[in-house]
Amino acid sequence: MNSAMRPYFGRSSRLAVALGLLALSGLAARPALAEERAKDLFGAEKLPAAAAAQSIGFYSKGCFAGGVAIPMDGPTWEVMRPSRNRRWGHPAMIAVIEKLSRDAAADGWPGLLIGDISQPRGGPMLTGHASHQIGLDADIWLTPMPSRPLSIAQRESMSATLMVDEKTHLVKDALWKPQHTALLKRAASYPEVERILVNPGIKKKLCDTVKGDRTWLRKIRPFWGHDYHFHMRIGCQPGSPNCKAQEATPADDGCGKPLAWWFTEEPWRPNKNPDAPKARDVMTMANLPKECRAVLDAPGPASAEAATYRGGAIPVAVAEPDVPSLPATAASGTAGLPGTLNAFTSTPEVGVPVPRPRPPAH
Numbered sequence: 001m002n003s004a005m006r007p008y009f010g011r012s013s014r015l016a017v018a019l020g021l022l023a024l025s026g027l028a029a030r031p032a033l034a035e036e037r038a039k040d041l042f043g044a045e046k047l048p049a050a051a052a053a054q055s056i057g058f059y060s061k062g063c064f065a066g067g068v069a070i071p072m073d074g075p076t077w078e079v080m081r082p083s084r085n086r087r088w089g090h091p092a093m094i095a096v097i098e099k100l101s102r103d104a105a106a107d108g109w110p111g112l113l114i115g116d117i118s119q120p121r122g123g124p125m126l127t128g129h130a131s132h133q134i135g136l137d138a139d140i141w142l143t144p145m146p147s148r149p150l151s152i153a154q155r156e157s158m159s160a161t162l163m164v165d166e167k168t169h170l171v172k173d174a175l176w177k178p179q180h181t182a183l184l185k186r187a188a189s190y191p192e193v194e195r196i197l198v199n200p201g202i203k204k205k206l207c208d209t210v211k212g213d214r215t216w217l218r219k220i221r222p223f224w225g226h227d228y229h230f231h232m233r234i235g236c237q238p239g240s241p242n243c244k245a246q247e248a249t250p251a252d253d254g255c256g257k258p259l260a261w262w263f264t265e266e267p268w269r270p271n272k273n274p275d276a277p278k279a280r281d282v283m284t285m286a287n288l289p290k291e292c293r294a295v296l297d298a299p300g301p302a303s304a305e306a307a308t309y310r311g312g313a314i315p316v317a318v319a320e321p322d323v324p325s326l327p328a329t330a331a332s333g334t335a336g337l338p339g340t341l342n343a344f345t346s347t348p349e350v351g352v353p354v355p356r357p358r359p360p361a362h
Contacts, residue, residue: 038283038292042123046085047300048307049121053091055134055236056291058244061283063122063292064135068309070094070114076101077112078145080155086116086125090135092237093117094309096192097138100232107182111145113160114138115229121295123288124280134243136236139229140187142180160228164201169263171205181206187232188216195249197223197231200262207255217253222262242289 042063053066067088072079077097079087089097094117101112117138119125124133131137143161150158163175184206188196198206200222210217223231236243250258261267285293301307 036285037281038285038288039124039126039280041285041296042119042121043126045119045121045296045300047120047304048088049295049298050301051295051298052239053237055090055122055136055240055243056295057134057242057289059131059134059137059233059246060279061124061287062134062244062289063295064090064118064133065121065295065298066091067118067120067122067135068094068307069120069304070097070117071308071310073149074098074101075111076105076145077114078150078155079114080141080158081115082152082155084116086119086132087114088120088122088135089117089138090234090237090240091309092192093136093138093234096190096232096234097140098309098311099190100140100187103186104183107179107186109144109179109183110147113141113143113145115141120300123292123296124283130279131231131233136234136243138232140183140232141229142183143228144179162228164199164227166227168201169199169268170201176205181210184220184230185210185216187230188219190234192234193219193232194235194246195233196220197226197233199223199225199227200259200267201227202230203254203259204263207253207259214253217255218249218251221249221254222259224267242291 048067048069049065051065053064053068055064056062068091069087070077070079070089072082072087097112097114097117105111115138116125116129116132118132118135122133122135124130129137141160142163161175162172163180164171184196184198187193196219198220203220203222206217206220233246236245285296
């Protein structure tokens with residue numbers, strides 16, 4: 001990371017102390033307006049919270065401080081849909097993406113097209129995902145980076161390649177290459193990566209074709225959508241005492257009955273209640289961990305450039321031990337939230353009658 005970022009995180013030491021005192025005393029600057037939708041508040045933030053890097057809450061209900069952005073362009077990646085401003089993440093997440101881009105290029109992948117990571121301070125998004133809220137999720141397209149740089153207009157409008165037939169739910173064999181398998185294997189090889197979501201057809205393709213070492217397949221989990229990208233998730237990082245870990249993946253390769261369930265009629269039945277509100281559309285600040293209020297009120301850096309990750313073994317936001325974390329508190333509120341599908345729970349076995357409507361997005 002370049003030296004331009006150090007003053008920003010150095011100044012944040014005092015800011016983080018002040019924020020901690022405010023949160024502990026209940027005197028945070030923003031009034032507790034339960035009627036405010038959290039997605040509107042977090043979606044309006046253009047820059048991260050200048051504090052120590054910390055993920056707060058669960059992947060689908062939380063926020064994060066000390067986020068950094070991956071540069072729009074790198075030697076082995078390009079950021080897609082830049083107008084969304086979702087190229088932010090925990091420094092560890094951004095470092096993993098950058099490492100994957102280099103390692104995958106060495107394996108023969110032309111370069112990564114990076115989709116959504118998180119908003120600058122996380123939280124529920126205005127549109128799309130239920131997760132991606134604590135800076136530890138990232139979407140990577142299964143379309144390789146073109147040989148010529150994409151313009152901003154092309155990044156906004158270019159369509160990704162759909163790898164799966166919508167009728168059969170199987171991979172289109174003409175499109176799937178050994179390089180796709182190598183890319184997913186490389187991503188799964190990192191100890192930080194706990195889970196990778198792919199379309200059930202892609203999981204089946206891997207189960208049918210991977211030879212030799214298959215231990216990495218346990219991290220590859222099938223889920224609706226994900227037919228043009230894969231969703232890479234890392235675990236809670238040191239310095240995040242209020243980060244809630246996900247359920248561990250089973251020890252086997254996931255190619256048995258849980259996968260077979262996806263090729264029955266049950267997962268694809270129409271939603272019986274399509275008009276039910278999504279959690280992100282009704283979630284308020286009262287539903288998020290209370291530390292998220294301090295994250296929302298925290299000052300930001302001078303610019304996005306000042307908080308852009310520039311490589312290095314340890315990002316500055318993680319390396320500075322003198323920057324205190326936001327205060328730890330009791331569990332977050334959950335009042336008033338509808339029951340929602342958790343994308344990261346175990347898939348039921350075939351024959352288990354669990355009505356699970358197909359969501360439009362994760």
